[in-house]
Amino acid sequence: MPQMLATALTPLLSNLFLGVGLPALAFGAPLAGIALGTSYIALAAGAFVLQGAIQSAITPRTEAPKPEDGKYNLKQSVPPLTYVLGRVKKAGDYAFLEETAGVAYHIMVDAAHEIQGYVQHYLHDEAVTLDGSGTVVSPDHFEGKVGIGFRYGWANSSAYPGVVAAFPGIWTNDHRGDGLASVLMVVQSVASEDMQRIYPQGMPQRSSILDGNNHLVDPRTGLAGFSTNMALFRYWHLTHPVGGKLVRDDMHDPDWSHAADVCDQNVTNRSGGVEKRYRGGLWFRANNDPVQIGRLMDQAGELVIYERPDGKVGVHAGEFVSPDIRLAATDVIHITYDFNRRRAANVLAVRGRYTDPAKGYNTADAAIYGIPYPTDDERTKTVENQAVQSHNHMARLQKLAYIRANAPRVKIVAHFEPARNVPYRRFIRVHLPPKLDEAIIEVTGRPTLSLRNMTYEFEGIVVPANLYAFNAATEEGAPGANVVPVEREDVPLPANFAATVQTEVVSGGSSAAFVLATFDLQNTTFQYEIEWVPTAGGAAQQRRGAAGELAVRSLYLADGVSYKFRARTWSADTPSAWTSYQTVVATADPTPPGVVTGVAVVPAAGQATFNWTAPNSSNYFGARIYTNTTNSFGTATLQATEYGAPSSPDSRTVTLTAGVKYGWIVSINASGVAAAAVATGSFTVT
Numbered sequence: 001m002p003q004m005l006a007t008a009l010t011p012l013l014s015n016l017f018l019g020v021g022l023p024a025l026a027f028g029a030p031l032a033g034i035a036l037g038t039s040y041i042a043l044a045a046g047a048f049v050l051q052g053a054i055q056s057a058i059t060p061r062t063e064a065p066k067p068e069d070g071k072y073n074l075k076q077s078v079p080p081l082t083y084v085l086g087r088v089k090k091a092g093d094y095a096f097l098e099e100t101a102g103v104a105y106h107i108m109v110d111a112a113h114e115i116q117g118y119v120q121h122y123l124h125d126e127a128v129t130l131d132g133s134g135t136v137v138s139p140d141h142f143e144g145k146v147g148i149g150f151r152y153g154w155a156n157s158s159a160y161p162g163v164v165a166a167f168p169g170i171w172t173n174d175h176r177g178d179g180l181a182s183v184l185m186v187v188q189s190v191a192s193e194d195m196q197r198i199y200p201q202g203m204p205q206r207s208s209i210l211d212g213n214n215h216l217v218d219p220r221t222g223l224a225g226f227s228t229n230m231a232l233f234r235y236w237h238l239t240h241p242v243g244g245k246l247v248r249d250d251m252h253d254p255d256w257s258h259a260a261d262v263c264d265q266n267v268t269n270r271s272g273g274v275e276k277r278y279r280g281g282l283w284f285r286a287n288n289d290p291v292q293i294g295r296l297m298d299q300a301g302e303l304v305i306y307e308r309p310d311g312k313v314g315v316h317a318g319e320f321v322s323p324d325i326r327l328a329a330t331d332v333i334h335i336t337y338d339f340n341r342r343r344a345a346n347v348l349a350v351r352g353r354y355t356d357p358a359k360g361y362n363t364a365d366a367a368i369y370g371i372p373y374p375t376d377d378e379r380t381k382t383v384e385n386q387a388v389q390s391h392n393h394m395a396r397l398q399k400l401a402y403i404r405a406n407a408p409r410v411k412i413v414a415h416f417e418p419a420r421n422v423p424y425r426r427f428i429r430v431h432l433p434p435k436l437d438e439a440i441i442e443v444t445g446r447p448t449l450s451l452r453n454m455t456y457e458f459e460g461i462v463v464p465a466n467l468y469a470f471n472a473a474t475e476e477g478a479p480g481a482n483v484v485p486v487e488r489e490d491v492p493l494p495a496n497f498a499a500t501v502q503t504e505v506v507s508g509g510s511s512a513a514f515v516l517a518t519f520d521l522q523n524t525t526f527q528y529e530i531e532w533v534p535t536a537g538g539a540a541q542q543r544r545g546a547a548g549e550l551a552v553r554s555l556y557l558a559d560g561v562s563y564k565f566r567a568r569t570w571s572a573d574t575p576s577a578w579t580s581y582q583t584v585v586a587t588a589d590p591t592p593p594g595v596v597t598g599v600a601v602v603p604a605a606g607q608a609t610f611n612w613t614a615p616n617s618s619n620y621f622g623a624r625i626y627t628n629t630t631n632s633f634g635t636a637t638l639q640a641t642e643y644g645a646p647s648s649p650d651s652r653t654v655t656l657t658a659g660v661k662y663g664w665i666v667s668i669n670a671s672g673v674a675a676a677a678v679a680t681g682s683f684t685v686t
Helices: 053-058 161-166 192-198 230-238 253-263 290-301 391-406
Strands: 082-085 087-090 093-100 103-111 115-123 136-138 146-152 181-188 206-213 266-268 274-276 282-285 304-307 313-316 332-338 349-356 362-365 380-384 409-415 427-432 436-450 455-463 498-505 511-518 527-534 541-544 551-553 562-571 582-585 597-604 607-613 622-628 637-643 649-655 659-668 678-685
Touching (some): 082 087, 082 103, 093 161, 103 161, 115 146, 136 146, 181 206, 230 253, 230 313, 253 313, 282 290, 290 304, 290 391, 332 427, 349 391, 498 582, 511 527, 511 562, 527 551, 597 659, 597 678, 607 678, 622 649, 637 649
Parallel strands (some): 082 206, 349 380
Antiparallel strands (some): 115 206, 332 409, 349 362, 409 455, 427 436, 436 455, 498 511, 511 551, 527 541, 527 562, 597 607, 607 649, 659 678
16 A cells, blocks of 8 residues: 655544545555545536535635745645646645754655656745755855755655654654655754854745646547646546546547647747747646636636537637538527627726746736726726736737627527537527628537427627637737846955954063954944964854954964964844955064074984074074085974073984984074074084
8 A cells, every 4th residue: 555645743644534635644545545525527618517505515615726825835734635737836735844953854745646847946936956965055055054855756656764764753664655746855953143144034935846747648649748738737637536527438539639739739929939829837726626727727728618419528629610500590580689888898908817937937917908008998807817827828818808808799599400519519600691790609608408499599709700810929918027036145255354463562571472354344334253273173263343343353372373264244143154264373473583603513423412502582482403414404304492591502412313414503482483594514423
């Protein structure tokens, strides 16, 4: 039995209702076992036989989600199942959220089925780049603290090993998430002072652009796969438990194959580019009204669904078909003609609202079709469809809505025999001069058969034969400009940072070394902080200057020790990144002592004794003894350091190998600053 994802709230799962929520995750209930309510079937003229009032009360339906509804990850114990068709941007439903050792683990379910794949992940509104291990490497302010993994919802999936390792008591290898497309986001905690820099908007809010359902059956080929074709969306929806609950044998595949071909036709947009006629994407939940979801697809694909004489479900594609039914005066019993010129009925302009991928898959306003708005006469209509993802696509729907809103209306009662096929047609021709001279009628509503009178009664609108003609160059209009997102600016690094060793006299007359860090002015509110640590290792120390201060000094440093310094900027309690290190050597006394005098060397077997007199310098601290086999101080080897007092004779015996040697004695101060080397001349060690 497939094992499903489980939330960490195991007690709550024991009460899981097998309705429109996620499957019984903790208990491994298969996805196919979910009961999704009473079935419905598509009937004539695209209408559905709706559920009864009692069923509607028992199973309340919600409206289809808007694109903005997918911005945030949903946290509730039993979220409704989610279905994704085409390419969309959305967040997910939490299945797991726990923290251990300063690391938060988030598992979010994006779809209750297998998907084609993930295109782009976002943290808040920032597109992120992952390395081979799933670590976020861009934007760089995350500093590798966030990791992302994902599963495509395969029938035989696998648990996230990192979660299993971190929470072996509540998450095991059995929590595979079969059939659930999910994302794991791992977020490391950071020091409070780094929070605003690394996580400026708090805990990252993950969303993703993904290519959805990977099992849409194409009636043209019989194969299943990913598509953005509106006819294939509707075909899937009618044959799925969350939609029409039909089977493929209930569908008239030739109709649906032709409708899919029409959706794939090329059209030219206002920029001269080519796109497909009826493509898009949407996502919805199992508790959304299936009738409303179906209508969204029908409107976006200009589809009209009907029941054929053989009982199968057919579809009229979004194109004009020359009528093969013609009703003349002898065929019509009664006709009502409405010019439709009332202000309350027709419109002067049509607005459009659609999902714009260029605007982050948010709802966008299309250019208005008709009389420019605003005017004194505000007769407008709005076409809003979140499944539409192209401005040209929406503009074509706006034109159709404009034509249909202003078209004359007719109501016709015709004899049965000439009108017997009207229920199975989208367009018919009526010739009743002078008002209807070979007029094209688009049938609306469902024709009514009267067996008593053997008549058909139906309604329609008068439309032109070029109903679907569209010149994008002149009719599409220009969409609103995309809002340019404000780029996030990090606190800048310090400008022209320099670390300089300086000294000052302390108590007792001795000198002490410190580093003075200087900066260029960037903003009077900035504070600069320095950090230093011995290059050989040890504890780091910091000091921060006041706002607007361009020089920050360290504490006193150990004399003669090498340190590395770096700096960063603080603004509104938010630090910048650190600069690169600068290495300095702390020197409390930069003044060398005098040179030694009375230099002499007494060689012996395997050794030599060096003699000298220390200079009369108050900062004299000792002498270094060097030897070489050649008369070159630059390559000489330090043999020993002898410490002593100023103006005092001193000596040191060192062990040497036999041979001719050259020697040098160098006086130094307490900071190790050396005077000039004094040569001893050559000598021979036996």
